[in-house]
Amino acid sequence: MNFLVVQRILGMLLMLFSLTMLPPIGVSLHFGDGNWQPFFDAFVALLVFGVIAWWPVRKRVRELRLRDGFLVVALFWVVLGIAGSVPLLLSSELDMTITDAVFEAISGFTTTGAIIFPTLHDLPPSVLYYRSQIEWLGGIGIVVLAVALLPMLGVGGMQLLRAETPGPVKDSKLTPRITETAKALWIIYLALTVACGLAYWAAGMTPFDAVAHAFTTVSTGGNSTHDASIGYYDNAVIEMIAVIFMFIGGVNFSLHFLAWRHRRLSDYLRDPEFGAFMRILFVSVALYTLVLWYTRFAHEPGEALRLALFQAVSMQTTSGFVTDNFTHWPGALPVIIILSAFIGGCAGSTSGGMKIVRWLLILKQGQREVNQLVHPSAELPVKLGRKPMDMRVIDAVWGFFAVYVIAFGILMVALLATGEDQVTAFSAIAACMTNTGTGLGEVATNFTSLTDTGKWICVLAMLLGRLEVFPLLVLISPTFWRR
Amino acid sequence: MNFLVVQRILGMLLMLFSLTMLPPIGVSLHFGDGNWQPFFDAFVALLVFGVIAWWPVRKRVRELRLRDGFLVVALFWVVLGIAGSVPLLLSSELDMTITDAVFEAISGFTTTGAIIFPTLHDLPPSVLYYRSQIEWLGGIGIVVLAVALLPMLGVGGMQLLRAETPGPVKDSKLTPRITETAKALWIIYLALTVACGLAYWAAGMTPFDAVAHAFTTVSTGGNSTHDASIGYYDNAVIEMIAVIFMFIGGVNFSLHFLAWRHRRLSDYLRDPEFGAFMRILFVSVALYTLVLWYTRFAHEPGEALRLALFQAVSMQTTSGFVTDNFTHWPGALPVIIILSAFIGGCAGSTSGGMKIVRWLLILKQGQREVNQLVHPSAELPVKLGRKPMDMRVIDAVWGFFAVYVIAFGILMVALLATGEDQVTAFSAIAACMTNTGTGLGEVATNFTSLTDTGKWICVLAMLLGRLEVFPLLVLISPTFWRR
Ligand SMILES: [K+]
Numbered sequence A, B: 001m002n003f004l005v006v007q008r009i010l011g012m013l014l015m016l017f018s019l020t021m022l023p024p025i026g027v028s029l030h031f032g033d034g035n036w037q038p039f040f041d042a043f044v045a046l047l048v049f050g051v052i053a054w055w056p057v058r059k060r061v062r063e064l065r066l067r068d069g070f071l072v073v074a075l076f077w078v079v080l081g082i083a084g085s086v087p088l089l090l091s092s093e094l095d096m097t098i099t100d101a102v103f104e105a106i107s108g109f110t111t112t113g114a115i116i117f118p119t120l121h122d123l124p125p126s127v128l129y130y131r132s133q134i135e136w137l138g139g140i141g142i143v144v145l146a147v148a149l150l151p152m153l154g155v156g157g158m159q160l161l162r163a164e165t166p167g168p169v170k171d172s173k174l175t176p177r178i179t180e181t182a183k184a185l186w187i188i189y190l191a192l193t194v195a196c197g198l199a200y201w202a203a204g205m206t207p208f209d210a211v212a213h214a215f216t217t218v219s220t221g222g223n224s225t226h227d228a229s230i231g232y233y234d235n236a237v238i239e240m241i242a243v244i245f246m247f248i249g250g251v252n253f254s255l256h257f258l259a260w261r262h263r264r265l266s267d268y269l270r271d272p273e274f275g276a277f278m279r280i281l282f283v284s285v286a287l288y289t290l291v292l293w294y295t296r297f298a299h300e301p302g303e304a305l306r307l308a309l310f311q312a313v314s315m316q317t318t319s320g321f322v323t324d325n326f327t328h329w330p331g332a333l334p335v336i337i338i339l340s341a342f343i344g345g346c347a348g349s350t351s352g353g354m355k356i357v358r359w360l361l362i363l364k365q366g367q368r369e370v371n372q373l374v375h376p377s378a379e380l381p382v383k384l385g386r387k388p389m390d391m392r393v394i395d396a397v398w399g400f401f402a403v404y405v406i407a408f409g410i411l412m413v414a415l416l417a418t419g420e421d422q423v424t425a426f427s428a429i430a431a432c433m434t435n436t437g438t439g440l441g442e443v444a445t446n447f448t449s450l451t452d453t454g455k456w457i458c459v460l461a462m463l464l465g466r467l468e469v470f471p472l473l474v475l476i477s478p479t480f481w482r483r
């Protein structure tokens, strides 16, 4: 393990991250909310801390190796989670416990957007802005992780994305490739955010809300500046903008990259996961619309469609924005909506969940198993699009599925043991592990009612979900630390 | 497809099954409960029906082929389920709907033991006896299915049991092997039942109760003649007898076969699944005891241990007997207990659930995936005991896990759509699909409150669970019916 190289990277990361304290200071001064001091103190503290970590090892520019990747990935989120909580903790106006501050920061960086504040409307604008900015940073972080890093680490079958990704493939050396890919992804991400913000502004949001919501729409984070979320505006145009940009955020950014580089859209249509994403959304919007209309929950078909479209896209992309309290929707809809987040968006997107490509492979492999039973001696390949899949990828996807489900069960039982009821425990872990942030029962609106232990369990769920479980498992495996 | 051979087999099955109407007639006449007529009518009807099905095709003694096995397996349970409901339907005293009668019969044959009667204490003794007898028949049916048939069909990785099973292996011809194996298993099963019944009798049960409970203990069916189940007796000796014979019923009957043939016990100790079964029980008994005692739910450690031991074994073996309403046990225990049934007993036992050997393989393969991430180019075999596993087995187990979980989710959503609350829907499908029969919420004691649609969804869940999902999936796959 190159511990010193890892330390150097984390030191640089802290120094960089300290700079993100500056915009909230500007917001605070502009709105005169009197909350600039904690951000300034955090800026200084994180910068100093970063320098202290970086300076002694600044000459350690050795290449990272594959194995170091796991440590960097896990520490990246953990360290940023803790660093991100600093300005919240320092604010006497917020008066947060350490648990709540870390929960809020991790919830942001993992683009979960689970709310720990009883209400948002008395928060200083600088804090509202900061919450959105964290999700935005987490969003690009996850895209780089999923497009450039996890495929090379081979986590949960993500090596299948390897061929699609841009840049030279140097499997044993991480840095050059990540740097190049990350740069391109940043530009695309930034462009999408600017477009989304301008659209929101044009549709009637204040510039402040437009920026804050653009940050959390493209990142499918789902933090809002209002307690009623996007429902606050009651504006169909704003909802459509949100739907479009959540959808874009839920697509594999490798596809955006290819479309941007080749100046054509056909790459999207040739991608089997993108096709499945479209079909899933179509079916769920149709289903929700029919149920809402058939049960007379919505008074007219247009209203049913508007509610259904927004909620389907918001939950499928694991954004977690709401325009209505879907907990009270009729029949099985609330649970179906929560379950849809388990499928999630495309791999390499800002979305959470298990990712559509994995479900595709599981279904195809399930089908293959059935056919294998009928024809026991046949050799039946599993194909995605026209490409036959390596069995190693399939095994890794099965492994991911099983480990994900088992981890879910364990975390749910742990949360039950803290005294939560079954609906709350199920949907809280679902909301956190899929990085959606929106649950049922006690956690339908926010997570304030959980015990401190319960909040930490949720933090673990958010990290496990965001890191696709395996990097954390690798870190606790004896094999990893041997030698 | 050899449809006529299948018809011949089912005809013979019905004729044989009609004979099982005779003991309840004897019970009815002995107790003078006035309910002998429906059993007699059912006897005649099923016999005639069986002859009508069998006579025209009696010369069709062609060998069954592998593919026919799927049809026979599925039809076996479905046809017996319908046939078993006949005497219930014919009884004017019971006055049951078709839905309830089929639910009761399928619940019996699948050894689920989900109760559809609001109360048991006003049922005629002949019906109480009949309910137990059905579970007993279902128990040996599943053992033969799991030890002799599913391994050859290769369902859900069960080919890994193939090497262990007795008798000559003729992979393409089913009949001779099944006949030979089945005979040995019947003898063992019968001997265990007699031993269990005598023990119950000696411990103070009436002869009637002793027989009825022996039937449902060895078969891990869990039907009782009392509403309070085994709790009715409040007798520690009876509970210990139940624990021992539920445990034996939860062990792979191939092991019983080997132990009986070799006259030694070492085969048990060498079996990795048996070892895991013991360890799981040890951990859960310890956990439940500690929680019950620590929370002062039980007033003394001995009482906590007694409650914990019984419930842990009952639910792990998916028997579903109770001595206490564990729904009200503290903290996460009720959900943990329900979840333990998803693990279930050993493959080749009368227990339901996913089976311990599959969980073992999933965990080992999960561990392998983690190690593979650390050493990407190493060849790491998955071993069970000292035997490296064929990747086809592992893939089939993964497939089973995913299909099981997905089927569970779909059935749960379907039950939610009938208007049940989330706790009821979750635990009803869990109780049915694991063939445990005991749930939480509305279905904690019985399933009477469900809608008719809900009951049929549960029937499907019981069949899917008992048939290990794949045979039913094969039957609805186009590949199976092609040519
Ligand atoms: K989210």
Ligand SMILES: [K+]
Pocket (backbone or CB within 6 Å): B111, B112, B113, B220, B221, B222, B318, B319, B320, B435, B436, B437
């Ligand atoms: K049972």
